Amino acid sequence: MTRIITLRVNGKSYENEVSPRLLLVHYLRDVLGLTGTHIACDTSQCGACTVMFNGESVKSCTMLAVQADGGEVKTVEGLATNGKLHPLQQGFWEKHGLQCGFCTPGMLMSSLNLLQRNPDPTPDEIRHALEGNLCRCTGYQNIVAAVQWAAQEMKAKPAAGVAE
Amino acid sequence: MVTTAPLVGQSVKRKEDPRLLTGNGRYLDDIRLPNTHHMAVRRSPYGHANILSIDTEAAANLPGVVGVFTAEDLKDSVKPLPCGMPAGGVENHLPPHRVLAQDRVRYVGDAVAFVVANDPYIAHDAMELIDVQYQELPAVVDAARAVEPGAPQLHDEAPGNICMHWTAGNKDDTDAAFANAEVVVKHHIYNQRLIPNPLETRGTLANYDAGTEETTLWVTSQLPHVHKILLSAFVLDIPEHKLRLIAPEIGGAFGSKIFLYADMALTAWASKHLGVPVKFVETRMENYVATQHGRDQTQDIELAARRDGTMLGLRVKSLANLGAYPSTIAPGVVTALFGRMVSGAYRIPAIWVEVDGVYTNTAMVDAYRGAGRPEATYLVERMVDLLADELAMDPVDVRRKNFIPPDAFPYTPPDLGMLPYDSGNYAVTLDRALNHVNYSALRAQQEEGRKAGRLMGIGISSYVEVCGLAPSSWIQKQGWGGPMYESAEIRVLPTGKISAVTGSLSHGQGHETTFAQIVADEFGVGMGDVEIKYGDTAGAPFGMGTYGSRSLAVGGTALQKSAQKIKEKILAIGANLLEVAPEDVEFDHGSVSVKGAPGSSKTLAEIAFAAWLNTGVPAGMEAGLEATTYYDPPSCTFPFGTHICVVDVDPDTGHVDIIRYVAVDDVGPVVNPMIVDGQLEGGIAQGIGQALFEGAVYDKFGYLLTGSMIDYAVPRASYLPNFELDRTVTPSPISAFGSKGVGEAGTIASTPAVANAVVDALSHLGIRDLQMPITPQRVWHALQQPK
Ligand code: FES
Ligand code: FES
Numbered sequence: 001m002t003r004i005i006t007l008r009v010n011g012k013s014y015e016n017e018v019s020p021r022l023l024l025v026h027y028l029r030d031v032l033g034l035t036g037t038h039i040a041c042d043t044s045q046c047g048a049c050t051v052m053f054n055g056e057s058v059k060s061c062t063m064l065a066v067q068a069d070g071g072e073v074k075t076v077e078g079l080a081t082n083g084k085l086h087p088l089q090q091g092f093w094e095k096h097g098l099q100c101g102f103c104t105p106g107m108l109m110s111s112l113n114l115l116q117r118n119p120d121p122t123p124d125e126i127r128h129a130l131e132g133n134l135c136r137c138t139g140y141q142n143i144v145a146a147v148q149w150a151a152q153e154m155k156a157k158p159a160a161g162v163a164e
Numbered sequence: 165m166v167t168t169a170p171l172v173g174q175s176v177k178r179k180e181d182p183r184l185l186t187g188n189g190r191y192l193d194d195i196r197l198p199n200t201h202h203m204a205v206r207r208s209p210y211g212h213a214n215i216l217s218i219d220t221e222a223a224a225n226l227p228g229v230v231g232v233f234t235a236e237d238l239k240d241s242v243k244p245l246p247c248g249m250p251a252g253g254v255e256n257h258l259p260p261h262r263v264l265a266q267d268r269v270r271y272v273g274d275a276v277a278f279v280v281a282n283d284p285y286i287a288h289d290a291m292e293l294i295d296v297q298y299q300e301l302p303a304v305v306d307a308a309r310a311v312e313p314g315a316p317q318l319h320d321e322a323p324g325n326i327c328m329h330w331t332a333g334n335k336d337d338t339d340a341a342f343a344n345a346e347v348v349v350k351h352h353i354y355n356q357r358l359i360p361n362p363l364e365t366r367g368t369l370a371n372y373d374a375g376t377e378e379t380t381l382w383v384t385s386q387l388p389h390v391h392k393i394l395l396s397a398f399v400l401d402i403p404e405h406k407l408r409l410i411a412p413e414i415g416g417a418f419g420s421k422i423f424l425y426a427d428m429a430l431t432a433w434a435s436k437h438l439g440v441p442v443k444f445v446e447t448r449m450e451n452y453v454a455t456q457h458g459r460d461q462t463q464d465i466e467l468a469a470r471r472d473g474t475m476l477g478l479r480v481k482s483l484a485n486l487g488a489y490p491s492t493i494a495p496g497v498v499t500a501l502f503g504r505m506v507s508g509a510y511r512i513p514a515i516w517v518e519v520d521g522v523y524t525n526t527a528m529v530d531a532y533r534g535a536g537r538p539e540a541t542y543l544v545e546r547m548v549d550l551l552a553d554e555l556a557m558d559p560v561d562v563r564r565k566n567f568i569p570p571d572a573f574p575y576t577p578p579d580l581g582m583l584p585y586d587s588g589n590y591a592v593t594l595d596r597a598l599n600h601v602n603y604s605a606l607r608a609q610q611e612e613g614r615k616a617g618r619l620m621g622i623g624i625s626s627y628v629e630v631c632g633l634a635p636s637s638w639i640q641k642q643g644w645g646g647p648m649y650e651s652a653e654i655r656v657l658p659t660g661k662i663s664a665v666t667g668s669l670s671h672g673q674g675h676e677t678t679f680a681q682i683v684a685d686e687f688g689v690g691m692g693d694v695e696i697k698y699g700d701t702a703g704a705p706f707g708m709g710t711y712g713s714r715s716l717a718v719g720g721t722a723l724q725k726s727a728q729k730i731k732e733k734i735l736a737i738g739a740n741l742l743e744v745a746p747e748d749v750e751f752d753h754g755s756v757s758v759k760g761a762p763g764s765s766k767t768l769a770e771i772a773f774a775a776w777l778n779t780g781v782p783a784g785m786e787a788g789l790e791a792t793t794y795y796d797p798p799s800c801t802f803p804f805g806t807h808i809c810v811v812d813v814d815p816d817t818g819h820v821d822i823i824r825y826v827a828v829d830d831v832g833p834v835v836n837p838m839i840v841d842g843q844l845e846g847g848i849a850q851g852i853g854q855a856l857f858e859g860a861v862y863d864k865f866g867y868l869l870t871g872s873m874i875d876y877a878v879p880r881a882s883y884l885p886n887f888e889l890d891r892t893v894t895p896s897p898i899s900a901f902g903s904k905g906v907g908e909a910g911t912i913a914s915t916p917a918v919a920n921a922v923v924d925a926l927s928h929l930g931i932r933d934l935q936m937p938i939t940p941q942r943v944w945h946a947l948q949q950p951k
Contacts, residue, residue, distance in 0.1 A: 019285070022285075036187015038191070041448040076187040093181045093185060102364045126881070127881040136846075137363075138849075139847075144881070
């Protein structure tokens with residue numbers, strides 16, 4: 001038994017027939033081919049699969065594709081606009097906020113969610129907001145610096161960080 | 165002529181980042197081949213059991229399933245996974261590690277059967293339909309129990325569950341030192357088992373091409389060339405020239421992707437057998453039970469000294485838990501990289517080390533970030549503090565008194581079989597770190613605070629480690645059956661762009677950037693003109709991969725040597741084109757010019773074009789502009805440093821709060837400071853993880869209690885402090901740039917710094933030691949004990 005779902009991902013509309021048990025993360029990766037969203041656990045601990053759903057960050061391994069029916073999803077592939085990196089992407093690059101890069105898409109999406117709620121977070125607030133995202137490589141220090149860099153950039157040039 | 169500042173030494177932003185930041189990294193699970201099928205592995209739920217029967221019928225009947233296989237199906241075509249590094253110089257008992265268990269399973273996670281289906285969900289459904297009947301056997305998970313008489317026996321080939329008994333040092337001298345000692349400090353340490361936890365789990369994608377009869381394996385591998393040769397020569401029925409391995413983008417590894425795993429062989433076999441691409445990607449829970457773990461050493465240590473703090477002798481006896489089977493390099497790691505480093509940064513005249521490798525009903529244990537050196541460093545750094553405590557001396561003074569002095573290098577620890585420590589100035593890093601924290605003021609604060617019930621502790625760790633793992637001749641004596649050089653092939657293309665292939669392999673370290681900095685400087689071109697490649701065995705020189713903090717010291721030197729070979733040819737061709745003698749030209753900033761007449765010059769592109777078109781190559785010289793080097797260094801490198809951790813312990817809850825963390829490291833001159841700092845920060849975080857949070861726990865039946873990320877505490881952002889980094893620079897005489905290596909330093913140094921700090925916070929209450937991970941519960945219990 002399959003279901004038809006209709007949703008928008010990174011601004012594009014999709015209609016697909018999916019199995020009701022298909023996880024949103026597998027839909028994004030295997031049906032749409034958007035492999036930037038990663039899977040690093042099976043217990044909702046790591047945050048590597050984080051995407052924006054209707055404007056808020058969710059762990060896409062913890063949601064079924066059918067639950068996303070009618071919604072709006074944004075993945076790491078939709079973060080840059082017209083080939084220009086989002087300030088968060090730029091910040092991670094400037095501050096060496098990634099090593100192997102596997103946690104990075106999830107970190108970016110969770111950070112985006114944080115900056116939408118709190119445009120000027122302290123290092124402690126950043127560490128707290130990223131509790132749900134594991135990184136084994138960086139020790140988090142440069143991730144904190146990257147998010148701060150992006151926050152400054154977005155304050156200076158407000159248009160740069162608008163998430164449409 | 166434009167002058168460009170050298171790129172080496174600068175924090176150049178990473179070339180690999182734009183793709184990783186936009187979702188364009190291609191990790192194993194991101195690779196899509198048409199008609200890819202998926203493998204799911206049925207694993208043992210028992211720590212130790214006989215297999216009575218396996219019924220695959222229901223699984224095979226599920227629509228979408230194309231095959232279900234057991235050991236019986238593979239017995240003629242897939243051989244056991246070899247151990248490539250038994251302990252050197254002693255007898256090793258190496259029972260076969262079969263890719264699918266035959267008759268008996270020996271740990272939870274042992275592979276019993278596998279399914280291939282056209283969809284990953286169906287493969288998992290089918291896997292669960294395989295009906296395996298077991299007869300449970302008594303299990304043993306603890307190394308100390310495994311060697312007791314009457315313990316359950318894992319292998320007929322390894323009586324007493326012993327893989328090997330290995331020693332290093334001089335027993336008689338050590339006995340004499342203890343006989344003459346004024347003070348002896350004894351200690352027991354369990355250096356707990358850890359789960360490596362790269363964010364990307366492991367996997368393999370196999371594709372057999374019936375037309376070319378070639379099998380291609382995409383593998384999450386730190387060393388694809390070595391995996392290829394091991395698989396072809398020992399495991400699979402595929403000749404070496406028909407096997408190609410590709411390591412795609414790797415999402416972290418920390419050692420766990422060094423080893424040979426069953427899925428590599430199973431997918432290769434199944435793809436050929438079934439005629440479809442076969443992919444296997446571990447779930448995280450599978451990664452926890454079936455990918456190699458780290459550490460797990462049970463140690464008894466004795467340190468002999470004079471009352472003035474001078475160390476006289478060290479005795480170490482360690483039981484290394486190897487898990488159920490011998491892993492790829494495990495017996496070699498727990499001996500050579502541990503036992504030969506136990507004296508750390510200190511001049512200890514007599515040392516005796518014994519290591520027993522022990523099989524238990526647990527996941528295999530092998531190299532994990534630091535590999536042997538964290539276990540050595542932790543024990544010696546704890547012993548220094550215990551000695552200081554015993555003698556009521558400042559731990560700083562005990563370290564200073566026993567440091568190998570700067571004029572003693574190259575220094576070889578007596579009779580330990582280690583290569584000479586190349587260079588060092590240990591007291592300088594200690595002094596700098598003490599300055600950073602303002603040590604005497606801190607001690608005064610501590611004293612003051614104690615009166616008010618504040619539990620503040622200061623922990624010091626002065627480490628030295630062996631890096632740049634090589635040379636072949638030494639490592640082969642330690643048991644490794646292969647070479648330990650590194651290769652570099654540089655080709656200056658006809659248009660002057662440069663392609664360089666390294667035998668080492670980035671899995672987060674940023675080789676594409678640091679190695680491009682090196683090559684660009686050598687040729688006087690920009691970063692953008694250099695492409696660094698690695699990870700594909702096709703057409704590439706044999707390479708050893710990345711581990712043991714060896715990429716820059718060994719692989720970087722190889723690159724520099726290839727560049728130098730090419731530059732000689734550039735000069736010869738340039739001179740020929742300029743119609744002058746080679747002695748009369750110089751190569752600088754990407755062009756060859758006549759000495760004293762810079763206007764008369766040829767660019768690198770012009771020379772490369774002439775080299776490849778064979779227009780202007782001197783008579784007797786071959787066309788082309790490329791060179792390959794296999795660099796086998798004369799010795800290893802030895803980075804060092806001092807880390808200081810300051811903690812506050814909550815007297816009511818036992819919670820440990822790291823309030824300062826200062827690291828002063830000396831890894832020699834650095835190519836990219838930003839990347840070096842990143843390696844240190846990540847390494848320190850992992851070492852803190854061991855000290856305070858992480859630990860794999862089995863119950864007595866061999867069931868992994870910490871079987872998911874819910875139960876195993878990988879440090880999160882909020883658990884960790886900001887690290888304050890500084891460095892000194894003592895060049896190594898061994899490597900091209902004097903660089904020593906940095907990949908493991910942070911992990912090696914930080915664990916004892918943190919443990920020493922927590923014990924120091926409680927020492928005035930009579931607490932001498934705490935077992936890792938030092939959880940609030942353990943601290944709280946220690947605080948409740950009557951002193
Ligand atoms: S994959 Fe780990 S939280 Fe989703
Ligand atoms: S960069 Fe590797 S896990 Fe975060």
